[in-house]
Amino acid sequence: MKQLWLTSVLNTPWRVLFGSLLLTLLMGAGISKLEFRGDYRIFFSADNPQLLAFEQMQNAFNKSDNILIGIAPADGNVFSAETLSLILQLTDAAWQTPHSIRVDSLTNYQHTEADEDDLMVGDLVSQSMPLAPQALARIRQIALNEPSIVKRLVADTGKVAAINITVQFPEVDKNREVFDTYNFVKQLTDEFSRQYPQVQFHLGGVIAMNNALASEAEQDARTLIPLMFLMIIIMLALLLRSIVGALATIIIIVIAIVSTLGLAGWAGIFLSMTTVNVPTILMTLAVADCVHVIASMQFALQRGDNKANAIRYSMQRNIMPVFITSSTTAIGFLTLNFSEVPILADLGNMSATGVMLACGFSLITLPALLYLLPLKASLVPKPESSTVMDRLASFVIRRHNLLLPIMLLIMLAFTGLISLNKINDEAVKYFSPNTQFRQSMDFLDQHLSASASIDFALNSGQSSGINQPEFIAAVDSFSQWLAQQPEVVHVNAISDTFKRLNKNMHGDDPAYYRIPTAPDEAAQYLLMYEMSLPYGLDLNNQLNLDKSATRIAVSLQNMGSKQITEFERKALSYLAQHYPQYSASAASTALMFGHIGERNMASMLQTLPLALLLISLLLALSLRSWRMGLISLAPNIAPAAIGFGIWGWYSGEINLGLSVVASLSLGIIVDDTVHFLAKYQHARQEGRNTEAAVRYAFTSVGRALWITTAVLIVGFSVLMLSNFRLNSDMGLLTAIIIFTALVIDFLFLPAFLLKFDTKEPKRHA
């Protein structure tokens, strides 16, 4: 069967090539359907409970997608005539931002004041206002004492001010909309920056994050993929020493990548922050298949075989291993489907498809290609590394009694470090400190409160209920409780507005800075205030349509995902305990990221045993031995355990990208074990004793194992250069685990076999 198929490939190589090309073109045509999405919502499935809560809140109140301009003058004082007039101009210009529905700034803050029986409502700073020192002092005094803007639109030190632009996208072409909005604001601040060189501008907010997601992905695609290509060419030159062999490998890799991306396009999968690195991962995984096939062929050519026979020899040796290792790798990636994060599932599906396509192409197209290309025997003689392997085998055999306990101890020690890991997902921290976005956000967080926030909605349960004094009192005491929490930077609650209006309505008498005593009082003050507010600065972002509920916006210190979910729980239980009559909910993007890390980890931990079982089954089947399947468990589980232990000691922060590494790497590292055990078992079945079988395994696959490990480590290390931590952390930890797997297969597995597999083989399994 195998023979028949090989013969037909070798008899009609042109037909095979043509067929492969046609298939690649058909699949690859889907690339035109591939679109890129750089929107934080791609991290969440449509039924994610925090996303639903967030959307519900956005529907009841206005949207809160925003872009924030931080303004930092060199003299550290925003209350200067020059800086205030800059803010004034920039605020005005910001209304031109595409899709903007609201602009809030220090200057257009609607200050209220009583003047006898008039209620004066107007911009805190306006064009016509003379900015003499006295006026500046007054503006500073008002701004720094107004709870609704201090630490939100101006730092309490007066060093930094901010303009917050709220946008509502029509969501027809969201990428384009984000890009247009961000670029408009970027150009605007660049222009102002030229005009006012002494002032620094920083862009933050959700839109800046979405833009950074897209631009960092683009950066990855532009730098990592070419770099990976370069690395592959260098590796091929070192390993194969044959231009033709390298060319054939690159052709196979390219058609595998093109087909995979095309299939993704046909399947309606979009490119994202994570899937943009599928080409890099595929290159890493596919190169090993090709190297195995070509190296074996070169070996046979060197032996004096003719080309057809050399290919036959290579294929016979490699079909099973290539197929099995590709399948286990694909299974590892497919477990990502159990992730809570859609783009990680996409990454898994695309990689799994790509690995199987690469497998097919290297077993069908590659032999035909090699048959037609003028491939010569490798120039390098069989290197001396087989003697290195022989020496390693001798060492392990000699010292196995010592190696086994030492390795076990090391394994246990590192595994013990796993507990140092904490799950943490903060969207801002996904970006490396080298990125402009992260630097801006860090700066803004230092002076204002930009990245972590939670919105609480408190519902009175009745129309106009927000005017009830007892409801306002509840909002007020909740907001005071919030302000007392150490994590809280800023609270924006309607109760402050009611108190201020009550004061204004009584001739600015400070004694009236309290909650109105009757619902009609509150309602009428609010009506008067609302009738005085200009376009875009209304209360729709704080009150819902029938005024039954209010939104309380809380800005928090930059904190980990665990702390933010803990804070949410604490705040909601305060409300449940003190105000059980009102229904409450919490939502924000920070909460969405805060919850997804743990949920994702929980679901990935549940699938890990399943992946392990599937892969061990496949292994047992291919080795035709339950015993070997069982023995393989330890060297398959240990690398990930050690890897996460090392991670706990090195970083201790587990993000979404890392939560999938255990099952993803399992499919890759299992290959080493398969190869080693297959050779070992082969020798045992031929009647050799354990020692001889271990030596045989070392000398026959040792070199191939360290070469593929080196290729994989280089490949995943390229991902480490990504500025997006989900990718760089995933690359680093996967590389660590793959390296650990090789060490275990070389030092622990043989020692284990030498100790426990000593029975002379009598029966064939």
Added chain:
Amino acid sequence: MRNYLSTSLLLLSLVSAVNCATLLADEAKGLAIAQERKNRDAGWGDSESLTSMILRSAGGDESRREMRTAALEVQGDGDKGLTLFDEPRDVRGTAFLNHAHPTAEDDQWLYLPALKRVKRIASRNKSGPFMGSEFAYEDLSSFELAKYRFNYLRDEPCGDGQCFVIEQTPADEYSSYSKTVAWLDKTHYQPIKVTYYDRKNSLLKTLSLEDYKLYLEKYWRPHKLTMENHQTGKSTDLLIHNIRFNTGRTAADFDTNALQRAR
């Protein structure tokens, strides 16, 4: 060659002169149509009506407001208006008085029964939402020629008939609109549809005016106004019932003293 050049230059200048002339003509025509609209509606004197306002969120939730309004035509100045709020209950008895002015700021007062006092709204901001609805105050204010620059765009079929399409650019720098475009029915010169463009010139809202009825054999009044916000997906219906003319109200019913007595 030279001849050819001068001929084409001449042609070019002719064409641009014609263009310029049509533009001027369009502005003149726009103003003429607006003037006709104003003239045809002149002389109604005073009126009263009941108004229901239905606010709708993007998700389809609804909230209702009820009010009574009275209006007085003022020759040579903007009209005067009085609005009494009935629902929601907590603002019942609140009365809003407005003196519109074609060029100057409108004067506005609010009587708050909870305080038993009249408060003047001292704000330049007439662009904000009226009672949380999609109608801005400036959308409801009386139509005055001095408030806009007009430009006739085209004729277009609308509804059952034909419309003039007029572009109106607000003169007030505090307006939230860069422009509005009105579709005026050729039979009665009243708007059937108005589109509003925000300050960045994006389409913000569309107002549809329906159920026009003729009063005093001369004055057309719509009974259903629907304002749809295209950016937020929210909308507001304004339902007007019981329009009555010649109610006998005078200017004295529209001053701040009367405001306290208004019930």
